[in-house]
Amino acid sequence: MSVRRPVPPPIEAVEGDITTQQVDAIVNAANSSLLGGGGVDGAIHRAAGPALLAECQELRRTRYLDGLPAGHAIATGAGDLPSRWVVHAVGPNRRAGQTNPTTMASCFESSLREVVRVGGRSVAFPAVGAGVYGWDVREVAEIAVRTVRSSALLTHLDLVRFVLRGEKALRAFERALATPPDPASPRAPGRGH
Template identity: 55%
Template structure:
C-alpha cells in the first residue's frame, strides 16, 4: 500500500528481520548498543562482530552514556543482507505516562538516518512491543502513522517485518485503517 500523496510503499512481511534484503534494517536496540535479547540479539548475532565493533566505537565517542530513547544511529550491517543497521531505542511502556511521542520518534529518526544514508528500502520490527511491553495494537498504530508522515524520497519502501501472526494482524489493521 502506498500512502496518499507519496511514492513510498508500506508493506508487511511475516518473517525474520535478519533475513531482509534491504538497504537498512532497523534494530530495536537497548541504550547500551552492545546487544541484548529479542530483535537486538538476533541482529547482533547474525550481523556478527562488525556490528558490535561499530557499536563499541559509537559508545567510545558520541554515546558514552548510551543512545537516548527515541534517537537513532547507523552502523554497518556486517553479515546481514542489508547495507546498514539503524539502531533505535524504544520506550518502555508505562500505563501512567504517555510516551507515544518517543515511540513515534524512533520511527521518524530511523527514517531520517536512513535517508541520510541514501536508503531506498527500510525494514522495521515492531519497536517496544516485546519485552518493553508496549501493547501491539497501539504500537502498530503509532508505527504506521509515524512512517506515513515521515517517509519520503529517496525511500521507495518501508517494510514492517513481523515475527508472528498476531503482530502481523495488528499491523494490517493499522495499515488499512480497520483497527
C-alpha cells in the same frame, strides 16, 4: 502546467525474520547500550557478527558515552547481514515508566532520517517496543504506521516494510495499514510537503 507530486512508496507488513531482509537498511529494536540484548536486538547482533558489535562499541566510546536515548536512532554498517546498514532505534521502555507515544513516534521518524542520511532507499522495521519493553503491539502498529505515513522523508524511499514475528503482530500492522491516512495531517501523502 501541472505540478507532479511524488508518489509515496509502498508500505507493507510481512511475517518473517528481519535479519534476512533484502533491503538497504534494517532497524534494530536496540537498547540504549547499543551492545546487544535479547529479542530482535540479540538476533541482529548474532547474525551480523563481530563487526556490528565493534561499531557499536566505538559509538559508545566516542559519541554516546551514556547510551543512545529513547526516541533516537543511529546507523552503522551491517556486518554479515544482507542489508547495507543497521539503524539502531531505542524505543521507550513502558516497564520503566516511559509511556509517551511521542517518544515512540520519534524512534520511527529518527530511523527514517538515518536511512535517508546514509543514502538508503528501502528499510525494514520490527515492532519496536512491543517485546520486552512492554508496549501493546496494536499501539505500536498505530504509532509506527501513522508516523511513517506522515513523514516528509517518504519521498526519498522506495519501500518501507514492517517485518513481524507472529500472527498477532502481523494482524495488528495489517489493520493499521488498512486504516486510511488522516487527510488532516499536514504531511499526509498527496497533500504536499
